[in-house]
Amino acid sequence: MLRTAISRAKPELPSQATVYPAANRSERHTQDMFGIHFTGHPDNRKWTRHLAWSRRSYPLRKDFPVQGEPQAITPPDNGYPFIKAHGAGVYEIPVGPVHAGIIEPGHFRFQAVGELILTREERLGYVHKGIEIKRHIDKKFSGSIAIRAVDAGSCNGCELEIHALNNPYYDIERFGIHFVASPRHADVLLVTGPVSRHMQTALLRTYEATPDPKWVIAIGDCAVCGGEFGVSYASCGAVSNVIPVDMTITGCPPTPLALMKGLLGLIKA
Numbered sequence: 713m714l715r716t717a718i719s720r721a722k723p724e725l726p727s728q729a730t731v732y733p734a735a736n737r738s739e740r741h742t743q744d745m746f747g748i749h750f751t752g753h754p755d756n757r758k759w760t761r762h763l764a765w766s767r768r769s770y771p772l773r774k775d776f777p778v779q780g781e782p783q784a785i786t787p788p789d790n791g792y793p794f795i796k797a798h799g800a801g802v803y804e805i806p807v808g809p810v811h812a813g814i815i816e817p818g819h820f821r822f823q824a825v826g827e828l829i830l831t832r833e834e835r836l837g838y839v840h841k842g843i844e845i846k847r848h849i850d851k852k853f854s855g856s857i858a859i860r861a862v863d864a865g866s867c868n869g870c871e872l873e874i875h876a877l878n879n880p881y882y883d884i885e886r887f888g889i890h891f892v893a894s895p896r897h898a899d900v901l902l903v904t905g906p907v908s909r910h911m912q913t914a915l916l917r918t919y920e921a922t923p924d925p926k927w928v929i930a931i932g933d934c935a936v937c938g939g940e941f942g943v944s945y946a947s948c949g950a951v952s953n954v955i956p957v958d959m960t961i962t963g964c965p966p967t968p969l970a971l972m973k974g975l976l977g978l979i980k981a
């Protein structure tokens with residue numbers, strides 16, 4: 713590992729990209745994420761920054777808010793200085809936007825002559841991969857968090873939003889957070905719905921089957937307070953009336969973003 717000191721007031725370092733071409737992208741990425749300028753870089757165009765980012769926000773700096781910045785509408789990335797295609801038989805193939813979970817959403821441009829690819833450029837980072845959150849999970853949870861979802865009487869509205877966490881847009885697996893089939897493999901129980909009397913024993917047994925240490929998150933207004941169902945002959949109401957609850961996420965149903973913020977809050981707590 714190479715360590716160096718940089719000035720807070722003027723964070724910059726000499727670029728190594730002319731000597732080690734492999735440093736090219738990592739220096740551009742570091743510039744986008746930390747605001748460190750690499751002097752003498754042969755191509756210091758933005759790589760992951762897009763136009764929805766405010767000029768002075770750098771997501772990997774410690775002062776960047778955990779909950780992110782207020783979401784702006786991403787304006788078209790007009791004016792980005794892509795390398796131009798010239799010459800007889802040269803043509804350009806734009807690809808995207810793509811929602812690829814592993815490499816982050818973005819788009820690509822290829823320039824080719826016949827089968828021969830001349831250049832390939834990427835614009836990534838339209839949703840940040842969140843590797844720094846993964847580091848918290850590695851440290852506190854030994855690499856991953858396993859969630860068992862328990863529908864204790866929900867209308868399934870909350871489940872639809874929980875399912876969305878696994879789609880390519882929210883892609884919660886990128887943080888090392890995944891859903892498991894058995895409470896015996898789980899760190900966290902996500903419980904939805906007012907707890908119906910029929911599910912009371914099942915929920916209690918699921919809780920007891922989950923190894924310590926464990927966390928219970930009540931998802932949605934029904935799970936938090938009983939919602940419109942309250943307590944009745946058929947409903948125990950809030951999850952906390954049956955098992956201990958560590959965190960609540962309100963909403964009817966809560967959005968996937970609210971669910972992610974809640975989970976990330978648990979990780980950072």
Ligand code: SF4
Pocket residue numbers: 865866867868869870904905906931932933934935939963964965966
């Ligand atoms: S909080 Fe709303 S969406 Fe979720 S289970 Fe209750 S009624 Fe359905």
